[in-house]
Amino acid sequence: MKYICKKIITLIMTLFLVSAAAFLAFQVIPGDVVTSILGTEATPEMEELLREELGLNDPPVERYMNWVSGVLKGDLGVSYRYSKSMNERMPVAELIGDKLPVTLWLAFYSLILIIVISIPLGVLWARSKNHYLDAALNVISQTAMAVPAFFLGILVTYLFGIILKCFTPGGYVSYREDFAGFMHYLLFPAISIAIPKIAMTARFLRNSMLTEMRSDYVRTAYSKGCTNRRVMYAHVLRNALMPVVTFLGMIIAETIAGSIVVEQVFGLPGVGRLLISSISTRDFPVVEILVLYITSVVIIVYALIDILYRMIDPRISSK
Amino acid sequence: MKKRLISFLLMTVLTMTALSACAGGTGESSEDNSSTEATTSTESGANTTQDAEPVYGGSVVVGIQQDIDSLDPHKATAAGTTEILFNIFEGLVKPDENGNLINAIASDYTISEDGLVYTFTLRDGVKFHNGNEVTAEDVKYSLDRVSGLLDGTPLVSTLSVITDVAILDEKTVQVTVDSPNPELIYSFTAAIIPAGSGEDENAAPIGTGPFSFVSYVPQEGIVLAKNTEYWQEGLPYLDEVTFKIISNVDTAMLDIKGGSVDVCPYLTDSQANELAGEFNIVSAPSNVVQALFLNCAKGPLADERVRQAICYALDKDAINEFVTGGNGVPISSAMLPTLEEYYVDLNEMYGNTANIEMAKQLLTEAGYPDGFDLEITVPSNYDVHVETTEVVAEQLKLAGINVTINPVEWGVWLEETYKGRKYEGTICGITSDMTPGYLLNRFVSDSKKNFVNFNSEKFDETYAKAQECLTLEEKAVYYRELQHILCEEAGSAFIQVPPITIAMNKNLAGYKFYPIYVQDMSTVYWVNQ
Numbered sequence: 001m002k003y004i005c006k007k008i009i010t011l012i013m014t015l016f017l018v019s020a021a022a023f024l025a026f027q028v029i030p031g032d033v034v035t036s037i038l039g040t041e042a043t044p045e046m047e048e049l050l051r052e053e054l055g056l057n058d059p060p061v062e063r064y065m066n067w068v069s070g071v072l073k074g075d076l077g078v079s080y081r082y083s084k085s086m087n088e089r090m091p092v093a094e095l096i097g098d099k100l101p102v103t104l105w106l107a108f109y110s111l112i113l114i115i116v117i118s119i120p121l122g123v124l125w126a127r128s129k130n131h132y133l134d135a136a137l138n139v140i141s142q143t144a145m146a147v148p149a150f151f152l153g154i155l156v157t158y159l160f161g162i163i164l165k166c167f168t169p170g171g172y173v174s175y176r177e178d179f180a181g182f183m184h185y186l187l188f189p190a191i192s193i194a195i196p197k198i199a200m201t202a203r204f205l206r207n208s209m210l211t212e213m214r215s216d217y218v219r220t221a222y223s224k225g226c227t228n229r230r231v232m233y234a235h236v237l238r239n240a241l242m243p244v245v246t247f248l249g250m251i252i253a254e255t256i257a258g259s260i261v262v263e264q265v266f267g268l269p270g271v272g273r274l275l276i277s278s279i280s281t282r283d284f285p286v287v288e289i290l291v292l293y294i295t296s297v298v299i300i301v302y303a304l305i306d307i308l309y310r311m312i313d314p315r316i317s318s319k
Numbered sequence: 320m321k322k323r324l325i326s327f328l329l330m331t332v333l334t335m336t337a338l339s340a341c342a343g344g345t346g347e348s349s350e351d352n353s354s355t356e357a358t359t360s361t362e363s364g365a366n367t368t369q370d371a372e373p374v375y376g377g378s379v380v381v382g383i384q385q386d387i388d389s390l391d392p393h394k395a396t397a398a399g400t401t402e403i404l405f406n407i408f409e410g411l412v413k414p415d416e417n418g419n420l421i422n423a424i425a426s427d428y429t430i431s432e433d434g435l436v437y438t439f440t441l442r443d444g445v446k447f448h449n450g451n452e453v454t455a456e457d458v459k460y461s462l463d464r465v466s467g468l469l470d471g472t473p474l475v476s477t478l479s480v481i482t483d484v485a486i487l488d489e490k491t492v493q494v495t496v497d498s499p500n501p502e503l504i505y506s507f508t509a510a511i512i513p514a515g516s517g518e519d520e521n522a523a524p525i526g527t528g529p530f531s532f533v534s535y536v537p538q539e540g541i542v543l544a545k546n547t548e549y550w551q552e553g554l555p556y557l558d559e560v561t562f563k564i565i566s567n568v569d570t571a572m573l574d575i576k577g578g579s580v581d582v583c584p585y586l587t588d589s590q591a592n593e594l595a596g597e598f599n600i601v602s603a604p605s606n607v608v609q610a611l612f613l614n615c616a617k618g619p620l621a622d623e624r625v626r627q628a629i630c631y632a633l634d635k636d637a638i639n640e641f642v643t644g645g646n647g648v649p650i651s652s653a654m655l656p657t658l659e660e661y662y663v664d665l666n667e668m669y670g671n672t673a674n675i676e677m678a679k680q681l682l683t684e685a686g687y688p689d690g691f692d693l694e695i696t697v698p699s700n701y702d703v704h705v706e707t708t709e710v711v712a713e714q715l716k717l718a719g720i721n722v723t724i725n726p727v728e729w730g731v732w733l734e735e736t737y738k739g740r741k742y743e744g745t746i747c748g749i750t751s752d753m754t755p756g757y758l759l760n761r762f763v764s765d766s767k768k769n770f771v772n773f774n775s776e777k778f779d780e781t782y783a784k785a786q787e788c789l790t791l792e793e794k795a796v797y798y799r800e801l802q803h804i805l806c807e808e809a810g811s812a813f814i815q816v817p818p819i820t821i822a823m824n825k826n827l828a829g830y831k832f833y834p835i836y837v838q839d840m841s842t843v844y845w846v847n848q
Contacts, residue, residue, distance in 0.1 A: 031730030032738075036799065037388050038396045040737055040749065043476040043769065045467075046396070057612065082537040086390045086522045097538060157573050170382075170574030171567065174539065264566045267574065269538040273566060282730060 009302045014299060019071075022291045023064050026284050027047065033080050033282040054080055067288065092289050096271060103176055103263070103270035105183070107255035109190035110197070114251065118198040121238060122205025122244075126213070137202075144199035153192045153265030160188055170267050189266040193259050197251050204247050208240040215239075235311040238245055242313065249305035256301070257294040336424045367526035372502045373829065373844035378559035381838060382384050382571050382580040386564055387541060390524045390532075392510035393474040393517070394466050398836040400752055403562050405837040406543055407448075408510035411439050411458070414753050418657055418834040420504060424453055424511050424527060434499025436506070441490045443598035445550045447513055455486040460514035462494060469517075477506040477754070501791045507752040529555040529841035540564050549841075556829070556844035570700065581824040584838065587702050589646035602646045602820035603832035607748035608653055608758060609704070611695065611711060611812040616772035617743050619691045626809035627669070628681035629744075632718035633711065633812055634673040635666075646818035652802035653749075653758040655816060657834040660791075661755040663799040665806040678718040690719025696736050696745040699726035703817055708746045711814075737770050748817065753835055756785065756794065760799050762810050773810040 034050050035042070051057055058066070065195075070077055082090040125137050160167035167188055173181040212218065213236055221231045260272035271290055278286040339550035385399030392408040395401055411425040422428070426442035445453045460469075466481035467473030480503070483495040496503065500799065516522040524532045529551070530543035540563040545555055563580060565571045570591060574580040575598065583594075591600045619625045635649040648656050651665040682690060693715065697708045705726060727736070736742045751758045760766055763782050764774040778801060785797035806813070823830060829842040 031728065031734050035733040035738060036730045039398075039733070040768070041396050043473075045472055045476065046394075046474065049472050079502060079537075081386070081388065083387070083390050083535075086516065087519065088523045090537060098536070099538070154569065154573070157577075161573065161577050168579045170563075170576035170580035171577065172539075174536070265570060267566055267570050269536070273538060277566075280728065280730060 002132050009300050015295055018291055018295045019288055022288055027060055030116050034282050037081060056170045066119050077287050079283055081283040092285050096289060099271050102268055103251045106186055106189055106270060108141045109186055110193040110255055111252060113190055113194040114144035114197045114201060119205060122202040125202060125206040126209035139197035141203050144195050149261040150265050152195060153262050156188055156192045172267055189268060192262050193255060196274055201247060205244050209236055212236045246305060249301055253298045253301040256297045260291050265272060345369045347595050351375040372847045374847050375555055375556050376558050377845045378568060379557055379581045379843060380561045380563050381582040382565045382574060383562050384565055386538060390535060402836045402838045403541060403557040406530040406840055407524055407528045407532055409528050410510055414508060414833060414835060416831045416833050418753055431777055435496055437494040437549060438493045442550060445527050446548045447527055448525045448546060453511060453527060455489055455492050457514045458492045458511055459484045459486055461511045464517050465509045475506055475509050499789055499790060500758060501794060502754045518596060530560055538564055555841035557840060560626045560840045573700060575822055581827060582821060584819060584821040586820045586822055591820045592760045598822040599825055600820060600822050602818040603659060604648050604816045605819040606655055606751050606835045608750045609814045609817050611769050612659050612745050612771050613811050614743055614772055615774060615844050619687055620684045623808055624681045624685040628678040628718060630669040631674040631678040631713050634714050635671045635814055638707055638710050639815055641710050642703060643817050648813035649815045650813050652813060654802050655751050655834060661798045663802050668713050668806055673714060690721060694723050694725050694743045696725045696727055696742045698729050698732040698747055700729045704746050711746060740770050740772060759798060762805055771811050775804060775808050
């Protein structure tokens with residue numbers, strides 16, 4: 001209980017610092033939201049009107065404090081850039097709420113792929129006595145890890161979309177309209193995210209298992225008459241999975257925070273793409289909330305891993 | 320966490336660079352693509368690509384690269400937004416594809432002899448998308464709103480000269496202005512919206528255009544449906560048009576190849592070459608003036624001779640060939656060649672090919688026999704300008720001008736280069752609307768838009784004289800003179816009007832090019848198979 005309280009306080013402190021840092025960054029970097037919205041054809045009157053409307057004429061500290069008090073009251077503000085109707089700006093909560101399911105489903109999808117493929121693959125690899133298989137897996141995993149995400153995305157689109165015609169590139173359908181179509185389209189970006197991560201996780205698991213296999217308890221297990229199979233799955237794998245869980249945790253945090261590059265390549269309207277476009281248009285309210293979201297995801301996922309660890313391995317909490 | 324933000328930024332920059340590098344790579348191969356270029360040029364200029372029988376119905380997806388900045392037609396300024404809103408809203412008059420004005424909501428109008436009173440007669444039976452007929456009240460409300468009579472802030476700056484909008488009878492509206500300006504009629508293209516809708520919180524965008532607004536989702540797109548009661552008989556053909564936002568050009572290429580996009584505008588030459596054959600590639604001159612804009616208040620550039628030397632050193636034909644596949648139109652001053660009555664061809668002055676001898680001679684006269692260093696800032700999101708800058712850098716090197724290229728993000732360009740005027744040279748495009756003097760206004764020494772700091776008494780005086788003219792014919796004489804002064808004093812090194820190149824599904828026809836940025840979907844139709 002004390003542990004959880006401590007974590008929550010850290011979370012709040014971090015969120016505060018991060019939001020202040022993001023605000024500061026927006027003050028420092030060149031580029032102004034009003035010019036970015038109105039472009040080169042704007043008149044000074046129009047700029048002034050918009051500046052007033054967005055509340056940009058207040059001093060920076062006051063603006064930040066207003067924003068903080070708004071967020072504390074549950075009001076996430078309105079986007080500078082996006083409109084909801086003719087005269088209304090899009091509320092940030094609604095904007096992000098609309099994009100979040102895309103990112104979450106994508107993260108969930110790719111995570112399933114990663115776990116389902118990488119763990120058996122890692123075990124197979126660790127157990128492979130065949131020199132050629134080992135070498136082949138080595139080369140494949142190296143390549144998969146080295147290919148940049150956007151290029152992999154384009155390769156996947158080209159292979160599955162243009163050549164094999166498994167899906168229509170850019171044919172994203174909203175989850176609101178057609179959930180099955182949405183999930184079908186999502187499979188390919190999920191593959192793009194999963195491939196390098198599968199390679200990493202499998203390699204990690206293999207190395208971890210090979211280290212464990214050299215441990216004393218393995219010899220003991222063999223000497224008390226365990227079958228090879230039992231040694232592998234009941235003893236080695238279980239211990240070898242410990243560091244892999246941490247690694248998977250990092251991947252979870254990363255994918256839930258939004259896969260910026262893959263979302264760009266596949267034209268998915270998720271939070272990663274929203275973050276990038278909001279930064280380039282200096283849409284401060286949206287960026288702030290997204291930054292807070294990403295921070296919370298990272299902190300919460302790490303805390304959960306920590307708790308999970310304590311449950312799996314009682315030695316940690318006793319220390 | 321800040322680190323994370325920085326790494327995000329870095330990642331984007333890296334991706335962008337890598338992607339643009341890819342685009343650059345394909346560009347090199349375009350030289351030996353002469354066969355595809357030939358098909359492009361035979362099709363260009365033709366407004367309808369096929370004469371097959373039009374079919375009513377069907378839907379089309381248009382790929383756009385910018386998100387909507389406002390759904391309010393009076394507040395939207397980005398070209399990427401107004402080109403879409405053109406389908407939803409109309410003014411009393413509207414532009415046609417030849418750059419002329421046609422009557423839209425007004426069936427007729429008269430202008431008093433002193434140029435101060437405009438009387439508009441409203442067309443019978445024009446209905447808003449909500450089913451209500453357009454009344455004189457709606458017109459008054461809309462004009463009051465854009466001119467600032469409603470709340471003191473003019474939304475269309477040229478219309479701020481309106482002093483009174485009077486309803487004479489149900490079908491007649493009289494507008495009084497405080498100073499005559501024969502170009503003002505072009506501003507009456509401002510959208511007419513239902514009275515009161517500009518202040519109504521939940522108002523959907525309602526206009527009288529060929530398509531009505533259905534939905535808009537940020538980052539996904541905007542959906543429009545056919546206006547079945549459109550006043551122009553027989554239009555539009557399509558039942559539904561979706562403007563789909565595409566995150567970057569490389570994705571756009573995959574989208575159109577995969578079939579999720581039917582029309583893809585603003586392609587670069589290399590992309591068009593890649594799509595030629597499978598798609599109809601059509602191109603026409605845009606309304607953009609591309610130039611190496613020179614900061615006339617900065618260092619060596621303050622010397623007219625130095626600026627002229629740069630004009631001489633440019634090889635416009637080579638730029639056109641390398642970057643825009645020969646579809647651009649070389650220009651030497653700030654006027655669109657499509658505005659035929661006002662344009663004067665001044666390409667003879669510096670020539671369309673490089674004249675290094677003259678450039679070197681002028682530089683020597685100006686006291687820079689060994690040349691000088693020039694930094695060219697370029698907005699990195701525009702492939703065409705980035706590629707042009709690379710070519711220009713090589714061309715200027717021959718005249719001894721040592722160019723460094725400074726690519727910047729669009730937001731930074733707007734803030735520092737455009738508004739802050741902190742640059743030496745910048746290659747970009749400025750867009751014109753249909754008002755003939757629109758681009759020239761930028762070079763008046765005290766104009767807020769004069770980001771090149773051009774300061775010429777002769778130009779200012781002539782511009783002032785042009786403003787006093789009561790007819791467009793008289794104005795045209797001065798406008799031609801202004802172009803001459805601007806070219807002679809090298810206000811900037813003008814390059815070309817780059818083409819707009821679009822790729823369309825082979826079964827689509829009827830796409831019309833306008834001399835301004837609009838995506839008019841009302842005349843587009845599917846061809847009977």
